[in-house]
Amino acid sequence: MSDTAGPSRRREETRRRLLEAAAEVFAEVGMDAASVEVICDRAGFTRGAFYSNFASKDELFFALVGLVAQERVRSVADRVAALEADGALDMTADNVVEVVSRVLEIGPEDRLGVLLFNEIRIHALRAPELAAAYLEQDTAILDSVARLVDDIVAGKDIRFRLEPRAVARLLMTVWESTSVRGVMAGLPPAELARHTGEELGRVAAALIER
């Protein structure tokens, strides 16, 4: 019964390994320069197995974009929920900075994550179907962060100089651009996270009404 209902466990595992390998290769050399064969080698399969699981390289890419988007949205939502549950929102203006940088430690903090994120972004700039998916996840993350900002503001003595949504947008933007420049400068992972966190903190602090 469990066999007729859906794809077998083995098949799922193969798909997963192929997607994982593809994420690496796409990040490293880009979707267009990535050959199906290299992806298969990395995953420990041959092209036959690949085409038994995906109709084309494009289909694999689309599937991967969906997964990455879902994962990012979930990751941020989880952090926000955790902060809210912790009661960490009883804060002073001083540790807003800390909270902010903690939430925005979104998925791609490592070099490959930043690369994959940007690879997806440029393909979304060119393909309308991808653009829709990209903007959707972007909005979902924005919503999460904006809600957190909203919660921070509500009933506290902290006020921002922009509406919550604009604050959230700015933080996301700073996170993204700082991490890109960090990767480009060749910062090691620890430095990358620290530097991005500091930048976020400075901007958040400047936006707090005092």
Add this chain to the structure above:
Amino acid sequence: MSDTAGPSRRREETRRRLLEAAAEVFAEVGMDAASVEVICDRAGFTRGAFYSNFASKDELFFALVGLVAQERVRSVADRVAALEADGALDMTADNVVEVVSRVLEIGPEDRLGVLLFNEIRIHALRAPELAAAYLEQDTAILDSVARLVDDIVAGKDIRFRLEPRAVARLLMTVWESTSVRGVMAGLPPAELARHTGEELGRVAAALIER
């Protein structure tokens, strides 16, 4: 004498047309997916002419990156110089917003410009030589904008809540991310420029001490 000194006028013109066509094609489909043949067709030449002017597609891309970077830096520097010469810096807090959005109308405001800029960016993320060039132009533009912010502050009753360089960085970052989302949403050129300008204005306003 004019012939022995350097490349002929005709040759320069061919190079220029090839570079121009390449900029379009790279923006549209990306450097890896762009074939030399399509670039040549677009420029009105054949591959023979191409390889007489460039050793490889990579060399063409590097040359193009250099040109684009140079052009961007010059464009921003010119605008800043023009504003300083105009005495447009005698301003009140109210029109800082206007000035800011005027300066940051940097080159790529159209769809293709944004695409090309992002294409260059992701290649710079992967190739250290390109990364150095990218960071260099980024810093040069940052310097220009920071100087402008500095001039605005000096001797006026306007003060920002961040140091000039941080303000400049934030404005560049907002410009970049807003234009990307605008292109992705399919905004027509006029809307794209207007929307980006408004966003920049809002952020600038929030950073002015009052």
Add this chain to the structure above:
DNA sequence: GTCTATAGGAAGATAGAC
């Protein structure tokens, strides 16, 4: 300087064995 012709290779995708 630019063209045509072509060598040489790489990669996407399919068919059929196991």
Add this chain to the structure above:
DNA sequence: GTCTATCTTCCTATAGAC
């Protein structure tokens, strides 16, 4: 389900004519 073998297409780069 996965593998090997193969078809086919496309592309980079070169050589030599004009």
